Amino acid sequence: MKxxxxxxxxxxxxxxxxxxxxxxxYKHEVLAVGRDEGTIDDVKIAHAFSADDKIDTVTVYLxxxxxxxxxxxxxxxKPRRIIFNPGAENGELEKLAxxxxxxxxxxxxxxxxNTGQY
Numbered sequence: 001m002k003x004x005x006x007x008x009x010x011x012x013x014x015x016x017x018x019x020x021x022x023x024x025x026y027k028h029e030v031l032a033v034g035r036d037e038g039t040i041d042d043v044k045i046a047h048a049f050s051a052d053d054k055i056d057t058v059t060v061y062l063x064x065x066x067x068x069x070x071x072x073x074x075x076x077x078k079p080r081r082i083i084f085n086p087g088a089e090n091g092e093l094e095k096l097a098x099x100x101x102x103x104x105x106x107x108x109x110x111x112x113x114n115t116g117q118y
Contacts, residue, residue, distance in 0.1 A: 001028060002054055004079070006070060007061030007088070008032035008045050015085065016061035019109045026113055031055065033070075051076035059109045060088040067093055075100050083107050 003023055009016045020040040023030045031053055034045045049055070055077045060067060067090055074082065075096060081103040084090060094104045112118040 001056040002031055003028050003057045003059060004031045004033060004049055004053070004055045004077075005059055005061065006033050006074075007066070008034035008040065008043075009061075010034070010036050010038045010040065010045065014061075015108075015110065019059060019061070019085075019113075022110055022113050026118070028118075049073060049077070051078075053077060055079045057081050057083060059083040059085060060090070060093075061085050062088060064088070064090040064092070071096060075102070078102070081105060083109055083112070085109055 005016055005020050007016050008020055017040055020030055020032050020043050024041055030043045031049055032043045032045045033049050038045050058074055058079045079102055082097050084106045085108055089106050097104050
């Protein structure tokens, strides 16, 4: 199962950075997409992703405005679900995802992982 962390940050105090690290600690395969190039532990941050990446879950750490750039690619990738972390909630993308058979959840990836609900 591959998780796309959308809005990955090199800043270790950011929740997206903590999510990448915790996902790897739980042995999840991670694809990180962010503004700045670099690595978080063993995960390289890219500027984009492909619909061919076989993504199971998209966990979002971008504001609604910045998510718009990724709508088409997310739908084309056909993930099983999208998790909107606190501050990233987006009714527009949620509706689009649901119309395309993608489940959505307003939740915190860190909490889901730490409570065994991921």
